[in-house]
Amino acid sequence: MRTIADHLFDILENSVNAHASKIIVTISFFKHIFLCRIIDNGTVANLNNVTDPFVTSRKTRRVGLGLPLLKSTVEGTGGHLNLSRLERSSGTCLEFTVNMAHIDARPFGDISSVFIDALRSWPGIEFEIFINNAKKEKKILDTVELKTMLELDIIQDMEVLNYIGEQLKKALFKIGINQQFGVS
Ligand SMILES: Nc1ncnc2c1ncn2[C@@H]1O[C@H](COP(=O)(O)OP(=O)(O)OP(=O)(O)O)[C@@H](O)[C@H]1O
Numbered sequence: 544m545r546t547i548a549d550h551l552f553d554i555l556e557n558s559v560n561a562h563a564s565k566i567i568v569t570i571s572f573f574k575h576i577f578l579c580r581i582i583d584n585g586t587v588a589n590l591n592n593v594t595d596p597f598v599t600s601r602k603t604r605r606v607g608l609g610l611p612l613l614k615s616t617v618e619g620t621g622g623h624l625n626l627s628r629l630e631r632s633s634g635t636c637l638e639f640t641v642n643m644a645h646i647d648a649r650p651f652g653d654i655s656s657v658f659i660d661a662l663r664s665w666p667g668i669e670f671e672i673f674i675n676n677a678k679k680e681k682k683i684l685d686t687v688e689l690k691t692m693l694e695l696d697i698i699q700d701m702e703v704l705n706y707i708g709e710q711l712k713k714a715l716f717k718i719g720i721n722q723q724f725g726v727s
């Protein structure tokens with residue numbers, strides 16, 4: 544079964560394919576509504592009808608499934624999905640919500656591992672990750688800051704990645720996202 548975490552990886556991959564060098568992710572969870580916002584500084588393609596499987600900038604095949612599948616997951620719970628061009632700079636903002644209390648909601652899956660996989664797969668991309676509940680916004684990761692602090696060019700060391708994974712897991716748990724089992 545496709546989890547929210549699987550969708551998240553697909554969307555991050557879209558930003559990478561759009562040649563983004565920076566991706567800012569905000570996750571919040573409040574009153575059973577999971578909200579995810581991803582802002583990148585990639586090249587903006589034509590964003591019309593991108594949730595149609597036959598709209599893709601892929602060169603290897605003529606269908607793109609990431610957004611249509613996400614749309615189905617989101618709308619199956621009465622949530623929304625919106626992809627828009629940033630107004631003040633180049634890049635894209637994708638936002639979606641899922642009502643996790645809905646009977647058709649997919650499980651969260653392992654969201655912290657998605658970010659670790661992303662850091663390992665795309666070491667050249669800077670990430671900022673914010674995790675919020677209704678009261679507080681907290682920046683959990685800023686790869687630029689972390690690299691400066693640790694005097695690293697890239698973050699590939701397993702010890703550092705494991706530490707980031709633990710911080711993310713804790714922050715997600717705190718707002719009620721219990722990795723494998725949906726709403727905690
Ligand atoms: N962050 C983004 N920046 C720029 N264009 C985007 C972004 N996300 C999606 N798109 C556009 O929307 C299209 C459809 O995305 P979608 O994820 O559905 O399919 P895909 O990425 O082309 O293929 P697949 O997900 O199956 O590998 C992309 O081909 C791209 O043109």
Ligand SMILES: [Mg+2]
Pocket residue numbers: 553554556557607608609610
């Ligand atoms: Mg895609």
